[in-house]
Amino acid sequence: xxxxxxxxxxxxxxxxxxxxxxxxTAADIARLKHNLGLxxxxxxxxxxWLGNVLHGDLGYSTSNSEPVVQAILERLPATLLLMGxxxxxxxxxxxxxxxxxxxxxxxxxxxxxxxxxxxGQSMPVFWLALMCQLAFAVVGITAxxxxxxxxxxxxxxxxxxxxxxxxxxxxxxxxxxxxxSIAQWSRFTxxxxxxVIKTDYIRTATAKGLSRQVVVLRHxxxxxxxxxxxxxxxxxxGLVAGAVVTETIFAWPxxxxxxxxxxxxxxxxxxxxYLVLISFLVVIFNLVADVAYAWLDPRVKYD
Amino acid sequence: MESTAPLPVVEADEDFQLQRNVTWRRFRxxxxxxxxxxxxxxxxxxxxFAKFIAPADPNYIDQVHWQGYPLAPGAAGHLLGxxxxxxxxxxxxxxxxxxxxxxxxFAVVMELVIGTVLGALAGYYGGAVDYWIMRLxxxxxxIPLLPLLLVLTAIVSASSxxxxxxxxxxxxxxxxxxxxxxxRLVRASFLSLREKEFAEAARALGNRDGRIIFxxxxxxxxxxxxxxxxxDVAGVIILESTLSFLGFGIQPxxxxxxxxxxxxxxxxxxxxxxxxxxxxCILVTVLAINYLGDGMRDxxxxxxx
Numbered sequence: 137x138x139x140x141x142x143x144x145x146x147x148x149x150x151x152x153x154x155x156x157x158x159x160x161t162a163a164d165i166a167r168l169k170h171n172l173g174l175x176x177x178x179x180x181x182x183x184x185w186l187g188n189v190l191h192g193d194l195g196y197s198t199s200n201s202e203p204v205v206q207a208i209l210e211r212l213p214a215t216l217l218l219m220g221x222x223x224x225x226x227x228x229x230x231x232x233x234x235x236x237x238x239x240x241x242x243x244x245x246x247x248x249x250x251x252x253x254x255x256g257q258s259m260p261v262f263w264l265a266l267m268c269q270l271a272f273a274v275v276g277i278t279a280x281x282x283x284x285x286x287x288x289x290x291x292x293x294x295x296x297x298x299x300x301x302x303x304x305x306x307x308x309x310x311x312x313x314x315x316x317s318i319a320q321w322s323r324f325t326x327x328x329x330x331x332v333i334k335t336d337y338i339r340t341a342t343a344k345g346l347s348r349q350v351v352v353l354r355h356x357x358x359x360x361x362x363x364x365x366x367x368x369x370x371x372x373x374g375l376v377a378g379a380v381v382t383e384t385i386f387a388w389p390x391x392x393x394x395x396x397x398x399x400x401x402x403x404x405x406x407x408x409x410y411l412v413l414i415s416f417l418v419v420i421f422n423l424v425a426d427v428a429y430a431w432l433d434p435r436v437k438y439d
Numbered sequence: 440m441e442s443t444a445p446l447p448v449v450e451a452d453e454d455f456q457l458q459r460n461v462t463w464r465r466f467r468x469x470x471x472x473x474x475x476x477x478x479x480x481x482x483x484x485x486x487x488f489a490k491f492i493a494p495a496d497p498n499y500i501d502q503v504h505w506q507g508y509p510l511a512p513g514a515a516g517h518l519l520g521x522x523x524x525x526x527x528x529x530x531x532x533x534x535x536x537x538x539x540x541x542x543x544x545f546a547v548v549m550e551l552v553i554g555t556v557l558g559a560l561a562g563y564y565g566g567a568v569d570y571w572i573m574r575l576x577x578x579x580x581x582i583p584l585l586p587l588l589l590v591l592t593a594i595v596s597a598s599s600x601x602x603x604x605x606x607x608x609x610x611x612x613x614x615x616x617x618x619x620x621x622x623r624l625v626r627a628s629f630l631s632l633r634e635k636e637f638a639e640a641a642r643a644l645g646n647r648d649g650r651i652i653f654x655x656x657x658x659x660x661x662x663x664x665x666x667x668x669x670x671d672v673a674g675v676i677i678l679e680s681t682l683s684f685l686g687f688g689i690q691p692x693x694x695x696x697x698x699x700x701x702x703x704x705x706x707x708x709x710x711x712x713x714x715x716x717x718x719x720c721i722l723v724t725v726l727a728i729n730y731l732g733d734g735m736r737d738x739x740x741x742x743x744x
Contacts (some may be wrong), residue, residue: 254733258726260677262684264717266704270715274708376584381681385704395586396685399593407590415582422581 204409208391215390219379221310227318230358231364234325238360239352241330243433249322254321261378265312267387272308309386313378317371324367329360362432369425372418447623465738467606470602472734475727482724486536493530497694500525509710523702528713531694533682534718538695539721542610543675548613550675551668554621558651561622562629573626576619585681587614592687609688613675624667627662673728680721696721 191373237249272286334358341351380392386391391410398406424433469474485492489582494517495501501510501521512520512528519528535675591612632638633656679738682688683697691698696717703714 140576197726254729255722255727258673258722258729259679260718260721260725262681263700263714263721264712266700266707266718270707270711274711373581373583376583380585380589381685384685395589399572399589399685407593411582411586411590414586418581418583 167434203228204359204405207394207406208409208413211389211394214388215345215379215383215392217314218306218388218390219375221292222313222317223375226314226321227368229314230321231325231361233322234364235329235352235357237322237326238329238333244328250326251324253319253323256315258321259315261312261381262385263317264315265309267381268308268312269385291428307384309388311381312376314384316378317368317375319404320371321355321364321368322436324364325360328363329356332356332360335359359433362429365428365432369422376414376417452568462738466734467739469734475730475734478723478727479731482536482727483540485533485538487535490740491534493527495527495530495532497534498526498692499530501527505639509682509706509713510712512712520710522634522713523710524550525704526700528716531699532716534697535694535696535699535717536720538689539607539676539679539692539697539724542613542679542689542695543672544676545610546613546617547668549610550618550671551621551664553615554618554722554742555625555657556665557618557623558625559629559657561625563633563648563652564658565630566577569626572622576622579616579619584616585678587616588678588682589687590620591616592682596687606689609679609682613678617671617675617678621664621667624663625648625660628663629656632656632659644726650693666736666739669728669732669735673725674731676721676725711741 210363232250233249237246240246286308335351338351338356341355342348346355376392379390380395382388383390384396393414394405395410398410453708501517509523510517510521510525517527517529519532522528524530528623535702557572557576561569583651595608595612637653638656679688680697680700681693683695684700686698686701689695689698691701699703699717700714703710707714
């Protein structure tokens with residue numbers, strides 16, 4: 137069944153452009169008839185484009201003739217930094233919240249965390265971003281006699297790399313991007329943890345006289361995380377979408393912003409390149425999730 | 440097999456009544472869901488009767504008081520102030536509700552129709568039909584929805600102009616792309632339903648496949664579809680507002696909660712209220728729908744969580 141899952145995921149990458157390309161060439165022909173090769177039949181273009189993609193050539197940007205691969209690779213580190221920070225942060229906080237809520241179900245803590253999770257899932261990312269800018273960048277925080285304000289846009293003040301400066305710029309976008317995933321993941325950790333805690337082997341562990349902490353963190357957590365991994369893998373597309381919005385609002389020079397700019401200029405080579413790349417990222421994310429499965433659950437074997 | 444045990448005699452109508460009472464009682468226990476349905480009813484009513492409730496025309500510019508920057512809440516009879524063009528914020532919010540809710544409603548209806556039909560076909564027939572429909576679903580699920588939507592809307596506006604991005608186009612694009620989760624859900628319930636005795640009986644009676652699918656199996660799969668649909672309305676409201684916020688959704692001057700926020704960012708230091716209220720509307724609506732969906736899920740099938 138797992139083999140089937142991987143196999144079914146695999147066509148997602150290469151087939152992705154196929155869904156897109158006919159539309160894109162139709163619009164391209166209308167706009168750029170004089171351009172090379174666009175008078176060929178759509179499927180010929182598609183296959184030549186696909187061939188190039190397989191060679192790592194995504195074509196040239198139609199707005200400034202920059203190679204698409206180069207444009208995207210330039211922006212990739214910033215996006216990976218943002219998404220990586222956000223994923224790591226949400227994983228730690230989300231799972232911790234979930235465990236905390238599950239230990240004492242229907243207590244005040246549980247109620248607060250569950251309510252927070254509902255808010256997180258209902259919050260439009262772009263509005264949260266605006267509100268964070270308003271609170272932390274425009275108004276700022278006054279505490280201990282000092283006035284703090286975080287930068288609301290960009291990735292750094294100067295051209296040279298400075299860790300403190302980078303972190304300052306990273307805080308708000310990463311927080312905003314993490315919000316939704318923390319909400320979702322804590323909710324799933326909670327319900328999955330509640331299931332696991334009810335099982336016999338947990339009662340056995342408790343009966344052996346192990347401390348609550350050891351039982352929860354060593355015995356229960358590993359099993360409780362198995363369904364959570366699925367949810368994390370499924371939320372990859374959402375994270376990518378969130379990154380688009382977050383990067384746009386915080387002027388973070390990543391791929392998402394590149395994508396929005398490309399949209400404004402109808403730069404289809406760039407758009408296609410971006411879609412191919414993010415689909416690829418999502419597939420990689422799923423692969424990582426599968427590996428995590430095998431680690432969490434020794435019964436899962438891939439052959 | 441205890442085939443000799445007498446069947447409990449329950450009138451069909453009575454049985455239905457009973458089931459409905461249980462469901463309703465479970466729903467009422469979920470207090471937040473109850474409150475949410477009240478809030479939602481209110482929002483829907485306001486949206487429907489926007490014409491009578493809104494204090495001003497949403498596109499009317501208060502040229503008497505407006506001097507190039509947003510008016511503060513309460514100033515010159517504008518309860519929530521005005522936006523950067525001197526248009527009454529409250530009226531725009533009310534008309535924005537109309538747009539945002541109708542887009543969400545129609546997009547979800549479309550999504551559920553496509554998802555249900557494809558999911559039912561895949562689940563009922565299995566085999567090659569199932570394989571290809573599910574591969575198609577996987578392909579759609581592996582592409583992040585928002586970028587895909589953005590590209591499609593960009594294509595529409597590139598092939599004619601931005602004004603072509605009207606209400607109908609947005610609904611078609613969102614509805615046409617967000618069906619895969621619904622299809623999966625329906626397929627899953629059809630896979631088990633088609634093996635049930637009553638399905639076999641329907642087949643044995645010589646019913647056509649179409650009749651079995653829509654008259655016999657579908658009514659039994661309706662509960663999860665409704666829950667999914669409710670939660671999807673929330674999702675689509677966020678999607679539409681994000682699209683509109685980025686400038687590729689509902690086009691101004693038509694007010695939508697999303698595009699009202701689009702220009703708010705640049706004025707945020709002098710006029711935070713322009714940024715706060717539309718987002719608050721989205722948050723409250725979506726929150727209410729999510730709670731409602733949660734309550735419905737608990738009520739219709741406690742095992743579904």
